[in-house]
Amino acid sequence: MPNNLTYAQSGVNIRSADKFVKFISKITSKQSKNMKQNNIGNFGSVTKIPSFLKQVHLVASTDGVGTKIEIANELNKFDTIGIDLVAMSVNDILVQGGNPFIFLDYISINKIIQKKLKDILKGIQIGCKLSSCELVGGETAEMPGTYSKGKFDIAGFCVGLVEKNKILKKKNIKEDNLILAIPSSGLHSNGFSLVRYVLKKNKIKFKKNKKLKKWLLEPTKIYVKEVNQLINLKLINGCAHITGGGIKDNISRIIPKGRCAKINLNKIKVKKVFSWLKQNKISENEMLKTFNCGVGFILIIKKSNLSKIKNFFSKNYKPYVIGKIIRGKSKVLLDGKINW
Numbered sequence: 001m002p003n004n005l006t007y008a009q010s011g012v013n014i015r016s017a018d019k020f021v022k023f024i025s026k027i028t029s030k031q032s033k034n035m036k037q038n039n040i041g042n043f044g045s046v047t048k049i050p051s052f053l054k055q056v057h058l059v060a061s062t063d064g065v066g067t068k069i070e071i072a073n074e075l076n077k078f079d080t081i082g083i084d085l086v087a088m089s090v091n092d093i094l095v096q097g098g099n100p101f102i103f104l105d106y107i108s109i110n111k112i113i114q115k116k117l118k119d120i121l122k123g124i125q126i127g128c129k130l131s132s133c134e135l136v137g138g139e140t141a142e143m144p145g146t147y148s149k150g151k152f153d154i155a156g157f158c159v160g161l162v163e164k165n166k167i168l169k170k171k172n173i174k175e176d177n178l179i180l181a182i183p184s185s186g187l188h189s190n191g192f193s194l195v196r197y198v199l200k201k202n203k204i205k206f207k208k209n210k211k212l213k214k215w216l217l218e219p220t221k222i223y224v225k226e227v228n229q230l231i232n233l234k235l236i237n238g239c240a241h242i243t244g245g246g247i248k249d250n251i252s253r254i255i256p257k258g259r260c261a262k263i264n265l266n267k268i269k270v271k272k273v274f275s276w277l278k279q280n281k282i283s284e285n286e287m288l289k290t291f292n293c294g295v296g297f298i299l300i301i302k303k304s305n306l307s308k309i310k311n312f313f314s315k316n317y318k319p320y321v322i323g324k325i326i327r328g329k330s331k332v333l334l335d336g337k338i339n340w
Contacts, residue, residue: 045136047102055164059098062157063088065189067196071216073150075207078116080219081154082123083130084189087220089158090131091241091297094227095254097168098160100133106155107140110147120154123219131224133158170256172237175327177300179251179261180309180319182226184296186218186273190244191290198280215273223297226312230299235309238300242292249289251298252331260328261300266336267322270294278340293338300325 090100206212271294
């Protein structure tokens with residue numbers, strides 16, 4: 001009689017998955033501040049909404065990190081990609097005035113490799129700490145046959161809280177408001193398919209290039225600490241997270257009818273990684289559509305609040321003026337050229 005078939009023979013190792021869940025439970029139990037019980041391992045997470053919040057609304061966002069995971073795989077370095085995952089959702093939560101509250105992750109992989117998954121999760125934990133939210137659960141799926149050897153994908157889901165009177169609405173944005181750019185930390189998590197195409201087409205050996213390695217895996221800046229303070233003090237009228245689609249597409253989403261965001265491109269402080277990319281025969285229009293080009297987040301404010309707002313940011317992330325709100329039919333007007 002042949003041996004009975006097992007799940008492990010198909011490529012799924014439940015014991016390995018259980019071991020990873022115990023690791024998650026261990027590191028998340030230390031940071032739980034909203035729950036008396038540990039949610040990890042349960043069918044769902046239970047979280048108490050703080051009682052001091054009045055007329056609370058929920059803000060939800062979900063995202064991934066795109067093909068930046070392929071760079072992580074190439075470099076066999078996974079301790080920052082989790083920060084990117086958290087950043088992509090929590091920075092979006094800010095745009096409605098939300099304060100990130102809880103976070104869940106989803107990791108799908110061809111085969112559970114403890115060190116790789118632990119490194120990813122450590123990054124997620126750092127991201128949650130930086131954004132003052134809690135990792136309350138998630139899912140790790142071992143999927144042989146769906147993913148080839150070494151391949152994986154990650155996704156994140158965040159729920160934020162916002163009081164009704166702090167929700168940022170389009171109608172708050174007025175003529176003559178200033179548009180401020182908050183610097184990015186680099187590429188963040190957008191445009192990596194084009195980045196990888198540049199590397200491949202030009203046969204660039206980046207594995208031994210320290211500068212390129214740093215640029216490619218520099219984690220996305222999390223803007224929660226600074227921007228939430230500004231929201232609480234009612235110092236901003238609107239904001240935008242600059243992701244796929246670049247400055248124009250993202251800021252157009254928050255501009256009210258009859259107003260236009262006039263942006264002076266020559267005022268943008270370009271980071272070196274974008275200057276390097278531009279040299280690889282990428283047009284300015286394509287750069288602006290694909291990358292943040294050094295602007296990770298945008299604030300729209302009253303002129304009178306400019307000096308106050310700058311005091312909330314560290315030296316490397318000081319916001320600076322790149323334009324203003326004018327009357328107009330088009331949502332965004334890009335003026336001038338970037339100094340690459």
